[in-house]
Amino acid sequence: MILKEKAKRTDKLIGWACNLILVGFLLVLLAVLWRVFVGDRFVIPTESMSPTLVPGDRIWANKMLYGARIYKDYDFKDGMELKSFRVKGLRKIRRNDVLVFNFPVNGGRIAFKINYVYAKRCIGLPGDSIWVRDGFYLNDRAEEPLGDLEQQALLRSVPLERIDEYVRNVMQPCDSPSEPWTVKDFGPFYVPKKGDTLRIDDSNRILYGALVDYEGGSHEDSVHVFTHDYYFMAGDNVLDSQDSRYWGLLPDDYIVGIARYILFNRDPVTGRRSFERSGRIDKKR
Numbered sequence: 001m002i003l004k005e006k007a008k009r010t011d012k013l014i015g016w017a018c019n020l021i022l023v024g025f026l027l028v029l030l031a032v033l034w035r036v037f038v039g040d041r042f043v044i045p046t047e048s049m050s051p052t053l054v055p056g057d058r059i060w061a062n063k064m065l066y067g068a069r070i071y072k073d074y075d076f077k078d079g080m081e082l083k084s085f086r087v088k089g090l091r092k093i094r095r096n097d098v099l100v101f102n103f104p105v106n107g108g109r110i111a112f113k114i115n116y117v118y119a120k121r122c123i124g125l126p127g128d129s130i131w132v133r134d135g136f137y138l139n140d141r142a143e144e145p146l147g148d149l150e151q152q153a154l155l156r157s158v159p160l161e162r163i164d165e166y167v168r169n170v171m172q173p174c175d176s177p178s179e180p181w182t183v184k185d186f187g188p189f190y191v192p193k194k195g196d197t198l199r200i201d202d203s204n205r206i207l208y209g210a211l212v213d214y215e216g217g218s219h220e221d222s223v224h225v226f227t228h229d230y231y232f233m234a235g236d237n238v239l240d241s242q243d244s245r246y247w248g249l250l251p252d253d254y255i256v257g258i259a260r261y262i263l264f265n266r267d268p269v270t271g272r273r274s275f276e277r278s279g280r281i282d283k284k285r
Contacts, residue, residue: 037068037087039257042100042117045268048235048242049119052098052148056265057277059119061100061257065090069253082112084253093231095142097122098259098281101233105247110214112254119259120243121147124232126193126252132245135184137234148236155238160184163239170245174203183238183245191249192226199223210248228252 044057053059063069067089073080082102093099103118104110123137123146124130131138135156137146160168160182168183181187189207192198199222200208208224217224230249235241244250265277 036070037063039063041263042119042259044119047240048237049098049121050237050240051151052121052236052281053119053259053262054265054277056268058263058266059100059259059281060261060263061259063257065258066093066255069256076112076114078113079106079111082253086253093122093125093255093258095122095125095128095139095144095146096282099231099233099250100256100259101250102254102256104250104254105210110210110251117256118233118242120233120235120241122231123147123234123244124189124191126191126229126231127196128232129188129190130232131187131189132183132185133187135238138187140188147234147238151236151238155184158239167239171207171248173207174205186245189232191232192228192230194226194229194252196226197223198226207248211251214251231255 039060039062042059042061044053044055044059046055067086069084069086071084073083098119098121100117100119102112102114103116106113124139125141127141129140131140135154136149136152139146163183170181170183170186172181173189190198192208192211198204198208200212201222211226211228211230212218212224215224215227229252231252232244233250234243234245259281261280262277265274266272267274
């Protein structure tokens with residue numbers, strides 16, 4: 001009788017243990033699926049998106065809006081070719097969306113590096129042409145303000161000769177442009193869309209050469225048909241942001257998600273957690 005009672009208790013303990021293991025496994029699986037398909041949290045380390053995002057902000061990026069990116073190759077090495085596909089999303093990228101994306105330039109070319117992500121504002125969509133005139137962003141297909149106008153006004157107020165050379169000198173259209181682009185005046189810079197046919201010549205080879213290489217094209221070809229959509233990304237802090245003005249355009253498959261919320265801020269120096277900045281990112285502009 002005693003042995004039977006002990007056996008029953010043992011069976012119950014084993015049953016509880018199995019249930020706990022199953023629940024734990026399901027919770028871990030749910031957490032993984034949530035991060036893959038729904039959204040993930042990221043930390044802002046720099047001032048490049050200030051004042052919208054500041055160092056220590058914990059932001060949440062929604063992956064469902066544009067569609068979750070699923071890897072087809074998990075052998076992650078710096079400079080690898082990105083092999084992935086994207087789940088159908090709820091909507092397309094919009095101008096002024098803040099995107100979280102893998103920084104696309106690695107070793108002087110477009111190449112993938114896992115867990116090396118940026119957060120910037122989308123200024124140009126596929127098919128747009130982008131200018132900067134006297135410090136302000138212009139888009140031939142947009143009427144709404146782009147980025148942080150106060151920061152752009154600050155850029156306009158600073159004489160060009162007082163801006164550090166590494167900030168002043170942005171991407172150039174060719175080796176020896178007749179009118180060199182600067183951080184205060186550049187463009188037009190056309191943002192290719194999938195299916196576009198573009199003539200590649202000496203006047204635009206620097207702007208589009210890396211994209212042609214990424215898509216497996218040849219610099220010897222006089223024209224190239226693009227197989228990806230591209231985006232022009234910019235930091236709100238226009239005097240201190242490494243963005244498309246310097247490294248070029250963002251391929252569609254490098255986008256992780258659309259940043260929607262600031263969850264909280266943890267001060268990088270003191271470690272103090274604050275919820276004063278919590279809220280929707282588009283309300284911080």
